[in-house]
Amino acid sequence: MTASTTWKVGPLAEASGLTVRTLHHWDTIGLLSPSRRTAGGHREYTEDDLVRLYQVLALRGLGLGLDTIAACLDAGVDPGRLVRDHLAKVEASIAALDVLRQRLRRLDDSLAAGQYPTTGMLLDALHALGGTGPEGEHTLRRHLDDDQLRVLETRAAALGPAAHYLLEIEWPELYRRADRLRTAGVPPTDPKVRRLVTRMDELSTLFTGGDAGISTGVRAAWRDDPAAMSGEPEAPADGWRELADYLDAARSDSLRPLPPSSSAEGARP
Known part of the structure; x- marks a missing residue:
């Protein structure tokens, strides 16, 4: 993407997996507002806006609410720290899913052998x-x-x-x-x-x-x-x-x- 490239709300929503309604809402509450508008008043997002969008999505992925995200961005976040936290969250999710996979395999093996899983096995899976x-x-x-x-x-x-x-x-x-x-x-x-x-x-x-x-x-x-x-x-x-x-x-x-x-x-x- 060149330095002069801008995105309108529809293409940005499609690329980010969000809805146009969500982006409009985030603009209304000041969480993510487009830096530019066309002469006709259409929203246009810049590369700086895309950086902020990543920050919003990464922080939301860490379980933070929109109010908390806004406060963090207003105070300033360390981009490197945010990427590391995001990566740690993803890796933790992968590790948790691996534990869950192993426990579900044990449940599947039990069912394949014609044995109904014990309550302890089910609670083990639930805990995972x-x-x-x-x-x-x-x-x-x-x-x-x-x-x-x-x-x-x-x-x-x-x-x-x-x-x-x-x-x-x-x-x-x-x-x-x-x-x-x-x-x-x-x-x-x-x-x-x-x-x-x-x-x-x-x-x-x-x-x-x-x-x-x-x-x-x-x-x-x-x-x-x-x-x-x-x-x-x-x-x-x-x-x-x-x-x-x-x-x-x-x-x-x-x-x-x-x-x-x-x-x-x-x-x-």
Whole structure:
């Protein structure tokens, strides 16, 4: 690409795997704005804009939200450090997938021999996907039977690597956001809280298949031992239970329709 080359929004969206809507949204919020516009007002992105686009995508690939990404870019990031972090993330993903591959092969060998995998083998595979640690598994066993555990494990396995990001990044972040709203005194009927609850319940359905008994058991496990389930030893039980009550109150108000989200990205996982 020559120094004078510029990209319009459509070709850039296609080349980057994004949508035109996403690029327009990022322009609107000031995350990635084109440096040039044609006389007709069309957006044109320069090489410097492509560098920033890579930075945005790399940081998003590390699990950062758009607000955090904007703050990092505004403060300035070391390009070399960013590439190394991005590479480390990719290599870690490859290593995790290799562990998962080995464990799935053992499951496959067991099935090929006509033996149903033991619950321990399934939990081993689930752990490789980024599920709860041993303490969380022990807590779940107090509230779910073997068949219900197999549903969770099988559905998590079907999601593949995405299960890690859903369980370890998005779900905890949803709880943190809800707790910030709770401690700020925002009522559970507020649309912001209800949107968080809606997304939490969407994630729950992904892993439970909509089984109300499993969902109830998982929530009971969180109330029983939030430190084990969250992987945060300092998690106060009372605080988690107050948050659970807050979220349940939001669910009870969920029959009223939500107003449309004002953010083009807000409805996305």
